[in-house]
Amino acid sequence: MIVELRRYTLRPGRRDELIELFDRQFVESQEELGMAVLGQFRDLDRPDSFVWLRGFPDMTVRGRALREFYGGPVWKQHGPAANATMLDSDDVLLLRAIVPPPASPRDDHRPASVVTATIWYRDRPFDDAFTRWFRGRDAGGAAVLSTEYAANDFPALPVREGEHAFVWFTRATGPMDGEGIEVPGQFGVTRTERLRLAPTARSAFR
Template sequence: MQASSTQPPSATQPAQAETPPAIDIDCNVVELRQYTLRPGQRDVLIELFDRAFVEPQEAVGMAVMGQFRDLDAPDRFVWLRGFASMDSRAQGLTAFYDGPVWRRHRDAANATMIDSDNVLLLRPAWPGAGIPMGGRKRPTGPVRTSLPGVLDVSVFHLHEPASAALLRFCQGPMTQALLRGGAEVLGWYVTENAPNNFPRLPVRQGEHVLVGFAMFAAPAAFETFARSGLWAREVQPALEPWLTGPTQSMRLVATDRSLIHD
């Protein structure tokens, strides 16, 4: 499942009056899924995804945490899927991908995609570090939105599994810099090293990452933080010894039915 478009289209439909109950899954395992789509196909996939793929996945025990457009890559669709455990991941994925909904729509979904294998399997970096999902509710249909917030996703590539020293630095200076820059820090994750127990869907293996999620109120708020140089002065130099190369940074805007949004 993936999508296309540089700027998020403004929704014109009225807000839906009813929302389904909040999901009740403690997401101890998370997939960060980045799809490269055929030109012009991102909104085609998003419409299909938000209409047909959300509730059927949650009905078999998985959490569709968030779906996003990448502001800097018009043919990239990014989404997060959560699971209570690796065992529940295998069970939920089997139920969904062997089920009638995926069979009905898979050809249309796959027709939008060039690559869907860019997937990181993650777990919260420490107890309580995951994105809190309790109490979130998803609209049943498109909603009218004001200027969207920007979810900053940073993927730090590490020489080795995240050490206790790195996680202390993450909890301290890294988080504090984001807060001082006006962000809401949603969560921190590291690589889940368990073997992929649903090999029909590849994941990137043999890598060590630290991934941060921070929400800025608007694109301008993110740009103000970036121009301030706060991260470059106070975080980046101390972070360098742990890194193998450049950090991947994504500016994401939620689709209308994303649980994670501004």
């Protein structure tokens, strides 16, 4: 599975407006075209940030489905209202799933767990040796992904180029689940990001 980790910086105070529009108009309309809306989240530490995950079976489906959606009637009608809430929508990592994100019934309304995303970066691709080390820690992880290096075949939606990222999602059990995991120096991790994410009412990852 190919997965986009999309982080939007919004105009102050407009996050709930975008979430209401997104959950109402942009879930089924994308999935009908072969995409998977895997999760939608409020960033708990950035009040004007909206984070979501979109999946595709492969890059070929991605290119076709994005062209159909962004050239189609739903985006034509509701896209301008969505764009009006945003300051930036280009913070996107293109990833390949090692462990795909889980899916719960979308409208079961059970309380959702906070989801923690830990992102490790280094100056070269994360290889099988790193994946074996990670799995050997028995650290769990509801989803595990690393950078997909295929060319972005829908340049109207930019993705971050030249990044080497390894992303690990957990359902948080504390304020920063996964914070205690230290990567051995031999793996050359240069930077770590952590996101605390609250699923929206219609998020499949919850």
